[in-house]
Amino acid sequence: MTKNIEGSINEVNDIELEEGSVPKSDKKGDAWASAAFVTLAQKLFAEVLGTFFIIFTGCGSVVVNKLYDGIVTFPGICVVWGLIVMVMIYSVGHISGAHFNPAVTITFAIFRRFPWKQVPMYIAAQLMGSILASGTLALMFDIPEKDYFGTIPAGSPWQSFAMEIVISFLLMFVISGVATDNRAIGELAGIAVGMTIMLNVLVGGPISGASMNPARSIGPAIVKHVYKGLWVYIFGPPIGTIAGAFCYNLIRFTDKPLREITKTSSFLRSVSKD
Template sequence: MTGMSKAFIGELIAECVAVFIIIVFGDSVAAMYSLYDPSPYKLAYWGVCIVWGLGVTIAIYVTGAVSGTHANPAVTLALACFRGFSWKKVLPYWAAQVLGGFLGAVIVYTLFSPVIDHYAALHQIDRLHDGAGAGVFFTHPGDFITPMHAFVDEIILTAMLLLGIFAVTCEYNTQAPQANSGALIIGFLVAAIGASAGYLEAWAINPARDFGPRLFCYFAGWGGSALPSPGNYWWVPIAGPLIGGVIGGAFYQGLLKPFMPSLNKTRDSNTAHD
């Protein structure tokens, strides 16, 4: 095994582990929110949001040195479009991320399956026909939201996510957090998106976060309520974030980065030396 191929395998493992961590924390707090009565979070929704955000932060601290922690196909695509990430790595990264989501859902199911079964029995619903407990694992439109409206929402929210990520990680942005604090700020960004818009359709903003657990649920008894899901919704949390991520990255690269003073100083310095 060459050094390059060994390093690439390490990157894929890291991406898988990163999404795994996010799902273990995030879907578990979704279970705490939705399966218990009284819920510890129904009147304290910020708690759900901050746990998802901290899951992202922890994932970055665990895996960032190996792969850069994309942990999101929308991030990988945007980095390939605008930050020089190798296009040859995009599909393998996506596969590793979805696998991480699948494996994370396995752990959450292991933890909460008795509670899911009790919830279904109490409300006289089942997984296959009623999607009992499905909200623990994957997203769906909230009240008054159609699939097409959710598609637009996901484009907008993921654009905001990538705008923030590009700003936090831009080497020319003197206002970006320094050293290793960027992971915490990105986690807060995820939490802020959830706190401000999570009830629309559970703020997937990440195809792997939704599709990996959804794929697990398809095989774990949810069947058609997971894939293709009511209203054939399954594609929305995939396509919306992929489009939105590119838009958010383009917005930062095209409208803000060219005006960074430190970038212009570097250009002026290079021009002076020519």
């Protein structure tokens, strides 16, 4: 997300940046707080941290629920996944764009909203975060094989494959709407994406584990050496996210002038006018 998941917050004067560029800061004191001077290394570190805490918290809720007699409950796990994604979007979205997901990174690159040259590094950072989080959980808890916290198809692999495509489609459709369209309320992007994750886990969790993210499935698989049905989670989410972004782009276009469109692009801006 070159514009970031919080891109609408930081856009000023409706200036659209070229691919891969960063806005210039007019205030010297904002040097380390804005995207203008954030180095690639800082972005990658933010992706590692964000992915780490998403996997650690989300998969951790699964581990605790299995080891402690269902104390978290399935609805609780759904809420945890949604909340941690929302929290990390608001925490580091202004630094790295808050991808945390190779499928999202690839999709944004395909639709020219992220530079291709950074894609391999972002994916490597996301995988590193997932592996570190999975390793941390494995060290903290004595997890038997039956309590595996990764994703395995509950039934037919093709059923799970279809489910991953559908829920990943919805996720990327929402991301495209709230994070890349100036007409959306950018300040609420984290809430919208987090709620989508929660709903997807609620529906798809019992079928496929509701990965929506190759890194989420690959990390636990590598740490615990469980590779059953892993192809479902490597290929399903990217297919879904690409299709979701494509469909949103079909309805994105409008004949309204830019000045009229951007009047409602910011929730905070509209409140301040009232």
